[in-house]
Amino acid sequence: MPKLIDHDERRRQLAEATWRVIVRDGVAAASVRTVAAEAGVSAGSLRHLFGTHSDLLVFALQLVIDRAVARVASMPPQPDAVREVEAVAAELLPLDRERRAETEVYLALFTAAGTDDDLRSTRDMARRQMQDACRWMVGRLAEGAALDAGADRELEALRLYALLDGLAAHLTYDAADADPEWARRVLRRHIGSLATSGPQPSAAPGPPTPPPTTGDRDR
Amino acid sequence: MPKLIDHDERRRQLAEATWRVIVRDGVAAASVRTVAAEAGVSAGSLRHLFGTHSDLLVFALQLVIDRAVARVASMPPQPDAVREVEAVAAELLPLDRERRAETEVYLALFTAAGTDDDLRSTRDMARRQMQDACRWMVGRLAEGAALDAGADRELEALRLYALLDGLAAHLTYDAADADPEWARRVLRRHIGSLATSGPQPSAAPGPPTPPPTTGDRDR
DNA sequence: CTTTTGCTAGTGCGACTGTACTACCAAAAA
DNA sequence: TTTTTGGTAGTACAGTCGCACTAGCAAAAG
DSSP: OOOOTHHHHHHHHHHHHHHHHHHHHOGGGOOHHHHHHHHTSOHHHHHHHSSSHHHHHHHHHHHHHHHHHHHHHTSOOOSSHHHHHHHHHHHTSOOSHHHHHHHHHHHHHHHHTTTOHHHHHHHHHHHHHHHHHHHHHHHHHHHTTOSOTTOOHHHHHHHHHHHHHHHHHHHHHSTTOOOTHHHHHHHHHHHHHHHTOOOOOOOOSOOSSOSOOOOOOOO | OOOOTHHHHHHHHHHHHHHHHHHHHOGGGOOHHHHHHHHTSOHHHHHHHSSSHHHHHHHHHHHHHHHHHHHHHTSOOOSSHHHHHHHHHHHTSOOSHHHHHHHHHHHHHHHHTTTOHHHHHHHHHHHHHHHHHHHHHHHHHHHTTOSOTTOOHHHHHHHHHHHHHHHHHHHHHSTTOOOTHHHHHHHHHHHHHTTTOOOOOOOOSSOSSOSOOOOOOOO
């Protein structure tokens, strides 16, 4: 029985080949044969590692998510809440070439999840992780006295979540823009503005925390 | 020579059939044959109306954009700047079923534009229109004295732009969520917070308005 | 009338898709 | 040694794809 340890390693390599194909030619081009050729193996072998085409895409998407989670989890804690939140948020943005490629894969599989049930559950899980990360950031600002006392934390978390996803999309699609500094400035501006909120919108008579979510840790 | 007036009308019908297919089965399913069947015509006829598959998708995307532009353009002006900006911004969000379907098509073709050059140019044009709309909104707030005097308008426009796109994506992908009221609240919170900005981030020594843009009107 | 013209339907072609399946190989187990 | 087993390669199949092409139809032009 040959090397049985590399099984996961080989799957990882196939997933990275999938990334390259998606970034280069789009998710539609990421067929079993194409990815196999990119990775230098036969289609039959790929099918042995991933039972179905969906499995391959799900694994490729999950690997993107895992890496992002690992990156954030390995960040050193900072005494200053604002600096720490800025650092975490910036880490979630595609500010360099590597993360931009990952985000490209992420967004491509995101929309592809509309048709694929397996992909959709992975996508939804990632969305919840991202939401919880935003809640954590708002909470961190609050405990660091860098959040307006009267702020609706859940609302601010959702606002930050939307801002981050929007920035990520714009950074990814503004292709040639080699200078993502403007995104950092938008981020600093937003986080800074949370400290001294304007007048609360004296909210409409709605429930305090509307959107449906379920618990999860970090990212 | 039979009805030559309906030519555009028929193209419009085909584009709407394309929307239905994309919303139901994803952009990958929007082939020439499938769309033709959805519209009740033969594939040969479709090909006569749209020379190529890309032409069909570009036209379908352009129609989404045109409708959004028309919706905003037909809005009555309001004396109060905050209310007007809130109304325009809310109009750009997929808050009802119809606009959610349009946004779904928009986002699907958005990522498909990564592979299709014709689609990409249409996408980039839409992005610039959306950016300019955000600049207009920030300017409208300023002239209505509803924007902090020291605010960096270009920065705020980019921030609003990211927020709107993020909200649109979240509204679209949070499928079952029948109550989009939370998005309205986030929007009101954001626009309200622009009036009394916190301390400006005492910006890094970068250029004042970094991202590359070119002029265009409304939406 | 006949001719022309705009449009439709249908078919065919080469390429590619996901998946199933079989043959083969080499290392571990007996 | 032989047997078993995890992994690889290659092929086959039914289906779909975009696109090209031809034949036919119905209304306008002559």
